[in-house]
Every structure is written in C-alpha cells, then in structure tokens.
Amino acid sequence: MKVRSILSHVTVAATACLATLFVATGQLRSLVPTQAQAQAPTGQRTTDLFKQEMSDVMGRHLTVRLTERDPGNGSAAHRHPGSHTVGYILEGTYEVKIDDGPARTLKAGEVFYEYPNALHAISRNPSTTEKLKYLIIQVSDPSKPATVPAQ
Numbered sequence: 001m002k003v004r005s006i007l008s009h010v011t012v013a014a015t016a017c018l019a020t021l022f023v024a025t026g027q028l029r030s031l032v033p034t035q036a037q038a039q040a041p042t043g044q045r046t047t048d049l050f051k052q053e054m055s056d057v058m059g060r061h062l063t064v065r066l067t068e069r070d071p072g073n074g075s076a077a078h079r080h081p082g083s084h085t086v087g088y089i090l091e092g093t094y095e096v097k098i099d100d101g102p103a104r105t106l107k108a109g110e111v112f113y114e115y116p117n118a119l120h121a122i123s124r125n126p127s128t129t130e131k132l133k134y135l136i137i138q139v140s141d142p143s144k145p146a147t148v149p150a151q
Contacts, residue, residue, distance in 0.1 A: 043073035054139070061140045066090075069132040074124025082144025085114040085136060092132035097122035116141075119150055 050064040074095075087094070089106045096112050097103040099119050105126060106112060114120055125132035140146065 043070040044068070044075070049135075053142075057139070059142065061138075061142050063136075063138045063140065065136045065138075067134055067136055069125040071125055071127050071129055071131065073132075074122070075120075077119060077121045077150035078123075079117050079119055079148050079150060080114060080138070080140075080146065081117045081148060082141030083114075083116055083138045083146065084140075085138050087112045087114075088135040088137070090133040090135060092125060092130045093127055094132055094134055095122055095124050095126040096120070116144075121150070 045068045047066045048063065049066055050062070052062045054060045054062050069092075087096070087106075089108050089110050091108055094106045094112075095103060096106060098112065098114050098121070103122055104112070
C-alpha cells in the first residue's frame, strides 16, 4: 500500500512539472483540441486541455484543464473524492482553503494541492477587477465522482 501511495504522489508531482513546463514554454496550446470547451457556471470557463487513461497506474485518469474566473467568482465548498489535484496559478489571485488549513491568497506562479476527498472550503477569485486563470492537474480514480458538494 505504501508503494502505491508513493507512486501516486510521484505521478502527481511529475505531471505538475510537465504541465508547468508546457505552459511556461507556450507548448500546451498546441496539444489542445479546439472544441475542448466545457460547460461551467456563469463567470467561470473551463477548458479540458488533456485527458489520458494511465493504464499502468491502476487505471487512473490524468486530466489537465484551464480554468478562468471573472472578478469575484467563486464556487461552493466541495470535494473531489477520487482525485489528487494540483493547481498552478497563471494570472491573477486565487483564494483557497483546503480542509483545516489556513485560507491563502495565491499569485501567479504559486501552487496548491488537494488530496482525495479533502474539503475545498474556499475556491474563488477575490479581486474585484482582475480575471483569474489557473491550471488544474488531476490524477483521478474514474470509479469515484469527480466533484461532490460539501456535507
């Protein structure tokens, strides 16, 4: 079990590094199908950039998505039961609170991590004037729901 946990963490870290490299060098857009825009709440736009089954890592799925939020936009508290989630801030500021951790305001170049089923208590753009753009990298168990409301 310990080896699985270590492999899972290494996979998430390596994925985050690769995605960051692609974003920093401007190469990620060349990998993206143009019709990848997903439905999202008003004030938020999400684009799936990459999705791949990881057959050699217990059938997990690797997903990279770009999320853009208008000033003041946020989401209700929620959980990602089957996903290791890494967020990388590209532009603007992002207010985030995971479980009992402190509320943090992240800026471009900063990263946050959510372990599976962690409470994502705060997820919002605190600015009243600037848009927020961030990259989400997830390694997910497809047998579990992607997102569930907090209870």
